[in-house]
Amino acid sequence: MWISALTSSADPSHYGTLAGIRLAMAGMAVFSLSACSQGVLAPLGPVGEGDATIFIDALVIMLAIVLPTIAMAFWIAWRYRSSNSKADYRPEWAFSGRIEAVVWSIPILTIMVLGGLIWIGSIRLDPFRPLPARKPPLEIEVISLDWKWLFIYPQQHIAVVNELVIPVGQPVHFSITSASVFNSFFVPRLGSMIYAMPGMVSQLHLQADHPAMLWGASTQFSGEGFSDMHFTVRSLAGNDFDAWARGATRLGPSLDRAAYASLLRPSSKVAPFSYRQVDPGLFQMVAKQTLPIPASQHQAASGPICGGSKP
Template sequence: MNICWKRIRPALAALACVGLAGCNWVLLDSKGDVGIAQRDLIIICVALMMIVVIPAIVLTFVFAWKYRAGNTKAKYIPEWAHSNKVEIVVWGVPLIIVAILAVIVWKSTHELDPYKPLDIPGEPLHVEVIATDWKWVFVYPDLGIATVNQLNFPAGQQLAFDITSNSTMNTFFIPQLGGQIYAMAGMRTQLHLVANEPGKFDGMSGNYSGHGFSNMKFIATAMTNEQFDTWVAEVRSSPEQLSFDEFKRLAVPTRKEPVRHFATVEPLLFKKVIDQFIGVGENTAATSGHNVETKASQE
């Protein structure tokens, strides 16, 4: 058994290295102010934790080597039980690191609040995001247009997202721009992002929501202002219109939904999507109570 394991172990290690070679470290390749701040926070926190982790790992091997059975020069102290110096290091260093981390996290939590508008000049571009099974619907209320699985915007302009879900819980996530926030039925969450430069960024849901979850992706494209204006004109030339009835047909579960454009959008569509879930529990309870009363009166 030991011989087999010795032969298999190098193969497993090589396989792990091959797997890691395909990793896409998008979180460390941030292209927006929020993403860069979150990336730096991750690096700082990991570096601080490594102050404890790395010495602990190194000392494990040092102690094992120094106090091995064959080392007769190692000092043998069978009655040793306590050392103030060891206690200060063991407890003091982690406490200091935890205190530093607490201050950093408290400060960054307030600075990177997703509901907090970014300190960027100019009016933000408002986008209403609706998660459905299994696609993303993006409504541009100020422009009167909508898309499916395509998010375009000008680089350098703040994006103010209002986010909800038409069914199960999802998370709206563009890793290179930062932030990740839940999309929940009957609720509205908010997120503010910006892309510092033009480019294409992968968007996704980070919360499993059923069979089509793996294809619930979109491309977020940061453009120049001229390119964005051209794209808006292209969307407005589409023959499709997004009414609430059309949205309900669109929201039927599908997989690998292609990009679609809607030249017009029914006013307050986003609010209607949220409102359809408000009071559902109360209405159900009231209906059940009415049915019980009706049945009792009939008896």
């Protein structure tokens, strides 16, 4: 709307510039809308909905300050313009208790409201807190590698690289660790990004309410292959998930220590594949860092663990 107003009142010589601005804004709007289909504002489960609600509520609260402030800036500029003889001219004025009260009270109240909103949300959406449900959660163990993800299903005795398959309507309990440097596990439509840390296990509870194909990634820079460290997420109906799990037990090799040592070597853009059998203690050995590290990984393991490029 304001672009149209500027165009109607601007000099014709500036029309090309304004038309370019309008085209650029239209392009950004299209890009933003296309990105929302896999973003936090298109939630697919209870945690994602909670995150989106906090985001929108915080935005509304902040706009309640920003918009009146912008409007008052324009009003003051108009009110106290040099041609307005009715405006008060007080060159000796230095202090106003009423202005000070407004300037300090509104930000303080805003911080209190935002703090309360986030405090309540952080308790309700605590990643360690199980989700209320009639079904017991599906257990999935997650290991971040350079630069790929390994998902182990201990109840189904299978594992998948760079693909996460979950049932619809059933909570999923993730145990997350890293075999190398810091990474962060994040499926935007399901919510709650959380770190994968070497020598530690993070807990996360998520749930998908509808069948869909989603996108997940690491959002922590971890070296040259970081940009390709993403994975697909499929949420399937209960029967379809059971059929997929049964099929996975008949495909692929076994994930034992030797296979894990091969998988541990740095690589990127790895196509999804599965293991039909998994060493039952593999995740705990990775989390406790009791597995031997291949020679190619010794230098990376002795370097900084907070994310950084590997040689």
